[in-house]
Amino acid sequence: MTDVPRPTRGLSLGRAFGGRIVVQPSTLVMLAILAFVFATNGGGALDRRSFTVGLVLAVLLFASVLVHEIAHAAAARAFKRQVHEVVLTLWGGHTTFDARGMTPTVSGVTALAGPLANVALAGIGALALASGALDFTFVEMLEGDLTAAGIVRYLVYVNLVLAAFNALPGIPMDGGRVLEAIVWGVTGDRYRGVRVAAWAGRVIAVGVVLVALALPLTQGRVPGLFDVMWAVLVFVILWPAASSALRAAQALGRRQGVFAGTVMVPAIAVRFDATVEDARTQAHQAGAQEVVVISADGAPAGHFPVTLTDAVPPEQRGAASLQSVTMPLPRGAAVPADLTGEGLQVALREWWGRTDVWTVAEAGRIVGVVRLEDVMKALQ
Structure with missing residues (x-):
């Protein structure tokens, strides 16, 4: 209890x-x-x-x-x-x-x-x-x-x-x-x-x-x-x-049997001052589907799916900043990769209404993002 x-x-x-x-x-x-x-x-x-x-x-x-x-x-x-x-x-x-x-x-x-x-x-x-x-x-x-x-x-x-x-x-x-x-x-x-x-x-x-x-x-x-x-x-x-x-x-x-690491979407961390082209290249090389934008102080500040960058014209990607595709991420919205079932649900409940995406860290390194929609499907 x-x-x-x-x-x-x-x-x-x-x-x-x-x-x-x-x-x-x-x-x-x-x-x-x-x-x-x-x-x-x-x-x-x-x-x-x-x-x-x-x-x-x-x-x-x-x-x-x-x-x-x-x-x-x-x-x-x-x-x-x-x-x-x-x-x-x-x-x-x-x-x-x-x-x-x-x-x-x-x-x-x-x-x-x-x-x-x-x-x-x-x-x-x-x-x-x-x-x-x-x-x-x-x-x-x-x-x-x-x-x-x-x-x-x-x-x-x-x-x-x-x-x-x-x-x-x-x-x-x-x-x-x-x-x-x-x-x-x-x-x-x-x-x-x-x-x-x-x-x-x-x-x-x-x-x-x-x-x-x-x-x-x-x-x-x-x-x-x-x-x-x-x-x-x-x-x-x-x-x-x-x-x-x-x-x-x-x-x-x-x-x-539901781990944050098993329901997460693979992600890669990219500094805020990178261009859209930089982010796309790094994500494709790492096989990531999401990009987590890191602020100047080293904390996750936003995220976006790699597919979202497809909307940026190819000739503009080398100069476009990540602000054009980034969605904000509340500071502290993160879970460890080995968090399971009930513990995962409790951790996410604290953030419901404020975000539907959390970063997933393993050994101090961002490896993915967890989406509320995916977690709820897995827990049902």
């Missing part, structure tokens, strides 16, 4: 590692839905007590998600990244931070921090239960027995599930970002990493549906409405997210 995102609307719960903790209104809707599901999970009647138990379990689930997201924020902060927000949403949460100059290590470690936090919580809970100090029965807790041991076992279970699900190696899960970082680090191509992780996310989305339908069969029963709904719900979350990441990676990957 290159800019601070617009603040998310919702209930603010304070700050964590410099970023706002925000609860979106849709989260409250999900809390109510989960409370109902937990309250009626055992087939019992829905009453005030069972709904209260269900609501407590739902809140503990989202608390675990919050710890997961705060771990992302902590990892980002450890890499000296500015944390913008930690947001709880209808389907979980997300953390935003300054992602400029991202590296495979920063991306992978930050993504991995979330599942590791859930594993740590589950481990702490398991140690507490193993100590023998707590007496628990998970089924009784769902029926209304809110024992301390029951709550701890529930937290262990929930955090293990959160860790396992988020560790799946496919976008949009954290494991997908880790896979992306590994491929990125090995190949040096970030967008190849995204493509691999996005395809893995698609495979996982299909796999979830197959597992949801096959699991009941292994138990000797036909998949019910709940099994199908659960599978479809997860699929419609995972598949679009993975597909969106894949499309973005394909587009951005193509852009990364």
